[in-house]
Structure formats: C-alpha cells, structure tokens
Amino acid sequence: MADNTPDNNSGKGPLRRFLDLPTDSIPKTLFVAIALCLFASMVVSVAAVSLRPIQEENKLRDKRINILQVAGVYAPGANVREAFEAFEPHVLDLTTGRFTEEFDVATFDEQVAAADPDLSRALASDPAGIGRQSNFKTIYLLRREDGSIDKVILPVHGYGLWSTLYGFIALEDNGNDIFGLQFYQHAETPGLGAEVDNPRWKSLWAGKKLRDDNGDLQITVDKTAPPAGEDFHIDALAGATLTSRGVDNLVKFWMGEEGYATFLNNLQAGEIS
Structure with a gap:
C-alpha cells in the first residue's frame, strides 16, 4: 500500500529546513560554533590593526627611555619625546x-x-x-x-x-x-x-x-x-x-x-x- 503521509519538508528550501532543525541538532551546533569563531577572529583582527599604531608608539617610547637611562639623563615624569631630542x-x-x-x-x-x-x-x-x-x-x-x-x-x-x-x-x-x-x-x-x-x-x-x-x-x-x-x-x-x-x-x-x-x-x- 502506498504511504500517503504528507512530507512536511517537501517544497521547503535548504535554509527553511535548517531553521526547522532542533536547537541541539549537530548542524545547528556546528553552525553556531563556527560563527562564533569567525566573529571572534574578526574582532581580534580589527583590534590588532587598530591598536598597532599605539603599540608601536609605546615600543618606541620604551626604547627611548632606555637610551635616556643608559646615558644617565632620564628624569621620571619628564617628556620623553622632548628629552630624546x-x-x-x-x-x-x-x-x-x-x-x-x-x-x-x-x-x-x-x-x-x-x-x-x-x-x-x-x-x-x-x-x-x-x-x-x-x-x-x-x-x-x-x-x-x-x-x-x-x-x-x-x-x-x-x-x-x-x-x-x-x-x-x-x-x-x-x-x-x-x-x-x-x-x-x-x-x-x-x-x-x-x-x-x-x-x-x-x-x-x-x-x-x-x-x-x-x-x-x-x-x-x-x-x-x-x-x-x-x-x-x-x-x-x-x-x-x-x-x-x-x-x-x-x-x-x-x-x-x-x-x-x-x-x-x-x-x-x-x-x-
């Protein structure tokens, strides 16, 4: 005898079928994990690029302080850029x-x-x-x-x-x-x-x-x-x-x-x- 039970997924697109899956299904779990990784990577990349000039400036300032110190002319609180001139x-x-x-x-x-x-x-x-x-x-x-x-x-x-x-x-x-x-x-x-x-x-x-x-x-x-x-x-x-x-x-x-x-x-x- 033919099975006349209606197929609830018939006529649905891939996105609709994905959304209808249970929340704890393997495909949805993998999707959320991958999405979070991609989002976190994007945030870290943006932060690294935006903070790079500050990091380079801090490295340069620290290097200058060390030059001032080894030459015996460093004064805490003084303007490092001006002293280095x-x-x-x-x-x-x-x-x-x-x-x-x-x-x-x-x-x-x-x-x-x-x-x-x-x-x-x-x-x-x-x-x-x-x-x-x-x-x-x-x-x-x-x-x-x-x-x-x-x-x-x-x-x-x-x-x-x-x-x-x-x-x-x-x-x-x-x-x-x-x-x-x-x-x-x-x-x-x-x-x-x-x-x-x-x-x-x-x-x-x-x-x-x-x-x-x-x-x-x-x-x-x-x-x-x-x-x-x-x-x-x-x-x-x-x-x-x-x-x-x-x-x-x-x-x-x-x-x-x-x-x-x-x-x-x-x-x-x-x-x-």
Missing part, C-alpha cells in the same frame, strides 16, 4: 666606521636590513648567536653645550639562555670607558638571567674599560677577573651562568672587529665629530 642619531656603516647618508635615519630599520642579503652578511663566527649581521646600525650621540661629544650610545644584541637580549651600551667620549649597559628586551628567567635588569648589577658597568693600553679588548663578564685586572671585569650573575656568558659574548662581539671597533678607532683618532 638631545640625542643625535646617525646610521653607521660598520665596514668603514663612518656615518652614511645612504638611509633616512628616521625610517631605517636594522632588523629589516639584517634580513636583506645586500645590506647584511652571514656570520662565519657567531659568538653572539645573531645569525646575520646588518652592515649598518643606528647609533646615538649626546653632545655637551659646546657641541663636543659627551656620550656615544651603541645598540647591542645577542643570545642569552632563552632569548635574544636587545640593549644599549653607553661609552664616554674616549670610546673606551663604559658609562652604562642596559637591556630593553629579553625573555630570560625571572630571578636569574632576568637580573640583567637589576640596578645593582647594571651599576657594575660604570667606569669599566673595554681595552687595555695596548688596544686589546679585555672587557669580561665572569666570576673571576681577567688577567688585565678589575678595570675590565664585571661579576657574572649568580645562578645565571649561560645568560652571563651570553652577555659576555655579545659585548665582546659588538665591541670587537666585527662590530664597532673601526668606528671606535675613528672616534679616538678624532675623525668623528
């Missing part, structure tokens, strides 16, 4: 040790340059663990009222235990005496390697020297002083041997022949003004 940025050609006009110092990005084969080189010997080195770096001069150089602020970076440490070393006008060292970005272990941020440890760098009277690089981060003496020694961080070794490696690398040595020689010879 006292610094004179230059793009330095590491090969010649001289400033270059090839790039706009306001927009030059050394991390982008480090990824460009035409502007960087792979390191055969890489104690700092940075992989590729840009041939150009942005450095900062702080001048006295008479226009002479007071401090030279040099960016440095290298691998510690868990992360790449990014920071600045401030040198006196003779290019040899250290005024300070400061890191503004890293992910070292709190209470151990992260003690590179400890004011007491940072204060140990003030007054130390890079090279001895023969011009040999002697600066050392270790538990014991080098043969050259205490003028070249910074105590290693307690319980953070690998981070200390990383700082030792990166400072020696950047202050050595692969880094700023040619520039510092030019500075000491009076060829940088």
